[in-house]
Amino acid sequence: MKTTGDRQRLRAQLAECKQRGQRIAFVPTMGNLHDGHLQLVRRARELGDIVVVSIFVNPLQFGAGEDLDAYPRTLAADKEKLFAEGVKFLYTPEAGDIYPEGLERHTQVLVPDLSETLCGSSRPGHFNGVATIVAKLFNIVQPDVAVFGEKDFQQLSIVRKMVADLCLPVTVVGVPTVRDQDGLALSSRNGYLSAAERRIAPLLHETLASCRDAIACGFDNFLQLESHARMRLLQAGFEPDYFAIRDARTLRKVTEETEEIAILAAARLGSTRLIDNLRLSLNPATDWGMLATP
Numbered sequence: 001m002k003t004t005g006d007r008q009r010l011r012a013q014l015a016e017c018k019q020r021g022q023r024i025a026f027v028p029t030m031g032n033l034h035d036g037h038l039q040l041v042r043r044a045r046e047l048g049d050i051v052v053v054s055i056f057v058n059p060l061q062f063g064a065g066e067d068l069d070a071y072p073r074t075l076a077a078d079k080e081k082l083f084a085e086g087v088k089f090l091y092t093p094e095a096g097d098i099y100p101e102g103l104e105r106h107t108q109v110l111v112p113d114l115s116e117t118l119c120g121s122s123r124p125g126h127f128n129g130v131a132t133i134v135a136k137l138f139n140i141v142q143p144d145v146a147v148f149g150e151k152d153f154q155q156l157s158i159v160r161k162m163v164a165d166l167c168l169p170v171t172v173v174g175v176p177t178v179r180d181q182d183g184l185a186l187s188s189r190n191g192y193l194s195a196a197e198r199r200i201a202p203l204l205h206e207t208l209a210s211c212r213d214a215i216a217c218g219f220d221n222f223l224q225l226e227s228h229a230r231m232r233l234l235q236a237g238f239e240p241d242y243f244a245i246r247d248a249r250t251l252r253k254v255t256e257e258t259e260e261i262a263i264l265a266a267a268r269l270g271s272t273r274l275i276d277n278l279r280l281s282l283n284p285a286t287d288w289g290m291l292a293t294p
Contacts, residue, residue: 001083003090007140010091022049026143031055032072033081036178036186040147041085043175047145053082054091054137060103061129072188108132111158117251118154119266122241130155131162138170146170151177151185153262153277185276192272201269203236208278211263215280233267241266248279
């Protein structure tokens, strides 16, 4: 595995791969890799001849008072995991390489509407940072396909919209959320949880699943379902940010034209912010039949 923080060197090496007709698959990460990330790498191996992974803790997507400085950095262990998975190139730039004139003077990418709801409401500017770094990494790596996790469903939606709007020649592929045996979605931030909080944390997924099951059985009072879910989380010790039932394509409220529903939640447990989602595909063969999407 070749590791570099030099974008010109990486570009030159990947250009040689493309000249040989090899397909480039890319997995952008912030490091502290767990099995969820490795599933993205495995999917990338299926989709490309050459797998490129980036590790960059992007300061532009962290707001004031968030965990930029505390975010786990485990590069040595990450390298071992990626080597074992057959990754060919690891790109590890520094902040000064990505933002040479600082964050304030750097061009930013804004994806309107999708970036302004849900996590965007409570983390203003976060998705500008995400879209900017992903666009920049796409320009550096120039992949044929890029792989993202569906746990960050709003992020995945924003990246897909950005790629479509800017006519970027990249196919964006989502990979289902990887979970622990008790249902908790794998996340680099799960390590912040205390032992007591870790025992409570799976309730977030349980609450999403209960809501999905209720809708699948025909219950269509979404406001009541959202309210009940928030109350359940509060009583368990969470501080809910949002619990929302939305159109999976637009992230707006569900309408008669909705083909797939996304149930999305974000909540703090102690100092740790957890996010998760589940989806339901509408079945046109019945009046209100639903097929659950894991």
